Amino acid sequence: MANGIEMRKFNRNLVYRVLLSQDEMSKQEIARATGLSLPTVTQNLQELVEKGLVEETGSLESTGGRRAAGFRCIRNARSSVGIDITQHHIRIAVVNLAGEVLCESERERFQFRDDDECYTSIADKVKAIVEETAVDTEGILGVGLSVPSIVDRSHNRLTYSRIIDAPADVARKLEKRLPFHVEVYNDAKAAGYAELYETDTQDGHEELCFYLMLSNSVGGAIINNSEIYLGYNGRSAEIGHVRIVPDGKECYCGQKGCVNAYCSAKILSQETDGELEVFFNELEKGNEKYRQLFREYLRYLAITIINIRMICDGLIIVGGYVGAYMKDYMEDLKRMCAELDPYSNSADYLKPCSFTHDASAVGAALYFVGDFINNL
Numbered sequence: 001m002a003n004g005i006e007m008r009k010f011n012r013n014l015v016y017r018v019l020l021s022q023d024e025m026s027k028q029e030i031a032r033a034t035g036l037s038l039p040t041v042t043q044n045l046q047e048l049v050e051k052g053l054v055e056e057t058g059s060l061e062s063t064g065g066r067r068a069a070g071f072r073c074i075r076n077a078r079s080s081v082g083i084d085i086t087q088h089h090i091r092i093a094v095v096n097l098a099g100e101v102l103c104e105s106e107r108e109r110f111q112f113r114d115d116d117e118c119y120t121s122i123a124d125k126v127k128a129i130v131e132e133t134a135v136d137t138e139g140i141l142g143v144g145l146s147v148p149s150i151v152d153r154s155h156n157r158l159t160y161s162r163i164i165d166a167p168a169d170v171a172r173k174l175e176k177r178l179p180f181h182v183e184v185y186n187d188a189k190a191a192g193y194a195e196l197y198e199t200d201t202q203d204g205h206e207e208l209c210f211y212l213m214l215s216n217s218v219g220g221a222i223i224n225n226s227e228i229y230l231g232y233n234g235r236s237a238e239i240g241h242v243r244i245v246p247d248g249k250e251c252y253c254g255q256k257g258c259v260n261a262y263c264s265a266k267i268l269s270q271e272t273d274g275e276l277e278v279f280f281n282e283l284e285k286g287n288e289k290y291r292q293l294f295r296e297y298l299r300y301l302a303i304t305i306i307n308i309r310m311i312c313d314g315l316i317i318v319g320g321y322v323g324a325y326m327k328d329y330m331e332d333l334k335r336m337c338a339e340l341d342p343y344s345n346s347a348d349y350l351k352p353c354s355f356t357h358d359a360s361a362v363g364a365a366l367y368f369v370g371d372f373i374n375n376l
C-alpha cells in the first residue's frame, strides 16, 4: 500500500512524464490526461517549476473563455553523457531529459589501453562534446560507460573482460579525470535500455522483450516489465555463449560452437576489412560470394533466434552493428525462423532495432535520465 509520500512522488512523476511527452499543455489538459484533480496538478506543477524542470509558457489557444496558461518541460535542464567503448573504437552521445540525442560523435578509431594517457584522452573527448552541446555542466547527471564486458552493477565494476583489455575499476579510473560521476554498463544491456526507452515513449511498453545485439561480439538484454533483468551475476541474456554447434568453431571464451563464433558482425565484416557497410553495399549489388556467406549467417541467426523464442515467448529486437542493416532482410529472416518454429508459421515477433548506430552510448546515458525521472 502506497503511503502519502509515495503517492505524492507517484503523482509528481506522472505529471512530469505526461508533460514531457507533449510540447506544451494546460493544467486542464494535464488533469484530463493523468486523471488527477486540478489542485493536485497545480501543486505538482508548482513544485516542478521550483525545481527548474518545468516552465510556464505564454497562453495556449483560447477555447472560447479565458486563455489557459501553458506549461512545458525544460528538456535540457538536465543531461547525461554516454560513452560506448570497445578495444578499437569510441563513440560519445549526450542526451537530455526527453531522451533526445543532443549531440553524438562519429564512431571513431581508438585504441583502449589501461593507462593515464588513454583515460585522459577519453575525458578530454567527453569535455569537448559537453562544450559543443552547450549544456550546463551543473546539470549533467553523470557519464555512462558502455563496455563489452560483464558488469557487476551493484559495485560498478567489471567481473569479466576478454574482448576489451579493461580493468575491473575502469569507471573509477575514468571518473578521476572528470568532474562527473561515472557508471559502467554492459554494452548489450545499455543498448537494450535505449530500445526500451524508445518503445516505452513511442508505442507503450512491451511486457517481455529480448534485445539481441549482433555487434563484434554477440550479447543480449532481457527487458521485463520496463526493466532490464540482469540476473544474479549480471550475466543474463549472454546468448553469445549459447552453444549451437557441438565441437564447432572456437569462441573467444575458449569454448567451441558458441553463437559468437557464427553470428558476430565480424563474420561478415572480415570480408571487407572490418567495414560492415561495404559488405552490405556489395551484398545489395548482388555479390554472389557475399550472398552465400550471408545466407549461411542467417541460417545460424535463425537458429539462435528460435532458441530465444522458445525460452522467452516474447518480442525479439534484432540490434547491434548487423541489426542496423537488417531492415531489408527481415522478411527472409522471419521466413527462416518460421520454418524452425514448432508452434507457428510466422515470426512477427521479430523487429529491427530503432537505434541503428549509437544504441549503447545512448543507453548508457539514458540510465541516468531514467533514474532521475523515477526519483523526481
Ligand SMILES: [Zn+2]
Binding pocket: 240, 241, 242, 251, 252, 253, 254, 255, 258, 260
Ligand atoms: Zn563463447
